[in-house]
Amino acid sequence: MLVLDNITKYFNRGTINEVLALNNLNLTVNEGDFITVIGSNGAGKSTTLTCVAGGFKPDTGAIRINNEDITDWPEYRRAAFIGRVFQDPLKGTCASASIEQNMALALKRGKPRGLSKGVKDKDRPWFREQLATLGLGLENRLKDTAGLLSGGQRQALTMLMATMVRPDILLLDEHTAALDPKTANQILELTHTIVETQHLTTLMVTHNMHQALTFGNRLIMLDRGEVILDVAGEEKKNLTVDNLLQRFYALRGEAMGSDRLLLG
């Protein structure tokens, strides 16, 4: 349902800093896929997600969602069917707005906004219900400003906000990387629960190979802007970290990545 068709993107074209971020990238995401995306630094993982979300226009190629060509669509227009969680836990919520205001904003994603009350009384019970599923006690703090919450709490809230209105595709860009191990696990659990319950099509970028193998039904490995490995189903279930390293060496003739990738 999401197709990336021969996407190429240069950054800083024509200057000393020119870099080929995406090199004829092809990817087809099927409905219900939970794809984990790995690769060494500069492989193009975050760039791919940003491309799908609309953060930049590709130099060549096309992006289609449900057969609709959205290559020329600006970011805010694509947001109607995309849910995003960023690596920076502070980026997904408004620090100066209250929790209920943040949720009200997310509730209207993809819908026209008018002059009716921003936070409606009838929505509050539902907000509380949703927040209760996080198990963080936020349902009693609807009027608190989001800036008072910890990074983990804000990331959890962002996850909720990204999926309150069901997205056609959920983009998770290393969304646990900036959290401490305990909170990171909580967020991963939350991710798992939400994706399973709502059967969301998901792309999750991670630097952690262990995570990549544990979660999802499909794994892709990027290197220098291309997809070099794509395993799914049974094959993925049986993969180990060593396998991955061997296969990378076989494909690229060099050892893969950083310590962070291996040990993280």
Place this chain on the structure above:
Amino acid sequence: MATCPRSAIREQNMTWYAFYGALEQGFVYGLLVLGVYLTFRVLDFPDLTVDGSLPLGAAVSSVAITAGINPYLSLLMAMGAGFLAGMVTGILNTKFKILHLLASILTMIALYSINIRIMGKPNLTLLGTDTVLDSVSNLGLPPHMSAPLLFACFCAVAVVALVWFLHTELGLTLLATGDNAQMITAQGVNTHTVIIFGVGLSNALAALSGALVAQNQGAADVNMGVGTIVAGLASVIVGETLFGCRSVARAMIAAILGSVAYRLAIALALGLKLGSFSFTPSDLNLITAILVIAALVSPQLKSRFRK
């Protein structure tokens, strides 16, 4: 018998007239300060356009009144013109990727010439014409009290309207855009449209302020906008420090009261006599700077004393 440059007999620091005069200035410029609060604090968009849109509102309103149009209707026209001016700045910034500060300066500069064109000359008099102030002159209050009352009403209406608006769905997007543009974009909002609208709204308020100032002082003058943004910022900061900004409603009321406090402080300083030393109006900039510094430093001093 002597003709002295300053009356040696004047003992007061501020008369009731001067007090009401400061109230009057505080409220009439309070609308402008609301606009400055909207751009600087809510949208996080430094906007100098007001130096041009305040006289723009004055020009449009004066030309309309001189042509026989109802003074209240002229206020609406002034607001429309101010909105357009703000939109230009917003478009220059969002569509043409010009830095917000620079975009606003460009619009401000252009407005100087445009204002002269609108008025046909640099100074257009309103003496002897019908103004909105006539509508309160029959209330039985002396004119120096009815003017601040009228302007206070304008401010009250503006605050109520803005607070209501910022709590609507659209209004929330304004708050969000100024706080975290990436987040609100990911929630499907076109931040360009929001910025253009927000800067437009702010300058509509500045133009309304200008229209009222012109009707109050008896003329629209193309130079009346100089230093507006400085006074506006000083008022916002003084207001925040004195009255707090915990909620949107509170912050807006603080902005208006800050405007009043600013003008009162100036009136006080101008009337102050320490022996033979007294402030002159040319010290205005210095007084403004001291005020703002005091306002910004006092929270720090307070917390130090608490420790």
Place this chain on the structure above:
Amino acid sequence: MKRIILSLVVTMLCLVPVMASAAGKVISVSQFVEHPALDAVLKGTQDYFRDNKLDVTFNVHNAQANMATTVQIAAQIMGEQPDLVIAIATPSAQACAQKIHGTPILATAVTDHVGAGLVKSMEHPGGNVSGTSDMLPVARQLDLIREFHPGIKTLGVIYNSGEANSVTLVKLLKDACDAAGIKLEEATVLNSAGIYQAAKSLVGRAEAIFLPTDNTVISALESVVKVCRQNKLPLYAADNDSVERGTIAALAFDYYKLGYQTGAMAKRILFDGADVSTMPVESLQELSLHVNLKAAEAMGVTVPESVLSRAEKVIK
């Protein structure tokens, strides 16, 4: 909450009632900006009362070119409850006229009282405002220039299009030039920074340059003088100070005398019971002619004998 109460208390403490126990009459003055001409007006007015041994107290306020301050000064003046108000320059006059209704106001150093809305007509002001006008008799100044340059066909003028007085004067100048068959080349500036360029732009386009009493241009006169000397372009002004500073000649008002005349009008209102609404707006009839021979020589101009003989002051 505490803060608000504290602020209110402090404000209240500052409101001490006026102790205006002036023995004689009180005149409150609202001056727009500090400027040699305007300062001279004030001095002239004060000297009139001093010379005539009249007991008058002056409260002087200066807005330092800030429009908002003119309104606050008007409010301050209302608190002083003077017997007469003198407003110097148009913005201060307009603010006073708008806010002060019971007290007579004399607006001076205003070029166009009718255009500024201060009076209904120059002969019958009709309200509580009258005064003295510094409207330049442009026709007479054009005549002076033509005395220097009999066959002149193009005249240049530099002014700030944001100063209402200048705009009015230039319009009148244009009418006078049209009547005399002279082409008027205008160079406008927005601030003193653009004056050098404006002067240079007139080189080759005009045979002589005239500077009206424009605050912006006069403040940067030296740069115009420099351009005119370099290009042998004759320069004339409308105020006598400028002749000292390098223009060839000027047929000008003496602002001090204007102030003195204003003092006379004030005296009639304060001590002779004159009614301000029926006092016509006055202007100075006598003009003084100053000539600068050194400047004339530097710009390649010979001063006609007829001019030299009439000159009140000749600078060598």
